[in-house]
Amino acid sequence: MSAPRPALSVVIITLNAASQLEACLQSAAFADEILVVDSGSTDGTIALAERYGARVIHQKWLGFGPQKQFAVEAAQHDWVLCLDADERVSPELRASLENALKAPCTAAFRFARCNRFLGRYLKHGEGYPDWSLRLFDRRQARWSDDAVHEKVVTQAEIGTLSGDLLHDSAESLASYLTKQNRYTSLAAEMALSAGKRATFGRIALSPLVRFIKFYLIRQGFRDGLPGFIHIAIGCFNSFSKYAKMLERQKADAAAVKSAP
Structure with a gap:
């Protein structure tokens, strides 16, 4: 007889996710517990989660890292x-x-995260394998406090599992771009808070380096037109983050200069 595995909780943070959540819950049915931490859904997310036996608790939005750690x-x-x-x-x-x-x-x-973009699961470039550390013993790992680009931090050796985590947002390109704009604003604030500064070199070269790394070296071109559009947006995100940092730096400098 095979050895039993330790009890497992699947944790999911949500906000108006009724159109996407069902497939996630179905795939997580093997867990001993499904916990959904919701930050104020009004679209039936909570009822859907409860229908699948999930335990639902409410927590106002704390930022991605803190919200996931709360869960x-x-x-x-x-x-x-x-x-x-x-x-x-x-x-x-x-x-x-x-x-x-x-x-x-x-x-x-x-494990690898496989991202669906413009109707195609990307298998190269920036979209794959998109390594994601998501399974851990909470006594030895935790989510960072980052408001965006959060990550799990641990001193433990990191193992690798086979199989993909499928990411299918089913969002429009317009909503994807809106989200990326929000993320670059948060990333700019985080970088400035960490003491980083935007320079001409970073603004000019970071998109180029990103394109060479992911589209050429990591062969994003093999994902066709969706792969090209994906990395083009990623390159613009790099440019946008540093441009927003520069704008903030100039505003701060002007405020200091005009202070009595």
Whole structure:
């Protein structure tokens, strides 16, 4: 008889995710607990989660890192798998995950995240493998406090699982661009708070370096036109972040200059 695995909580943060959440919940049905931390949905997200047996609690928005850490701490079990509402666990990833938990060789595991963009799952460039550390023992790992581009931090060795986490946001290109604009604003604020500064070199070269790395070296061109558009937006995001930093730097300098 195979060894039992430790109890597992799947934690999901949501806000008006009813159109995406069902597939996520279905893929997470193998967990011992599904916890949904909602920040004020009005579209039926909560009713949908409860219909699938999830435990739902409300928490006003804290920022991505703090919100996810709140969810981890509210889970019933120490082993947690963190998902977004527009993600789902592939059958191969589920099998790999459950097998790894029967005799964990470490306290944290990463796996590939496969992103769907303009109707195509990207398999190269910036869109894949998009390594994501999402399965961990919360006693030895936690989410960072970053408001955006949050990550799991741990001193444990990081194991790698086979199988993909499928990311299918089903959002329009317009909403995707709106989200990227918001993310670059947050990223600019974080960089400035960390003491970084925008320079001509960073503004001019960061998009070019990103294009060479992901479109050429990582062969994003193999994903066709969706792959090109994806990296083009990514390059503009690099430019936009540093441009927003420069704008803030100039505003701060002007404020200091005009102060009595």
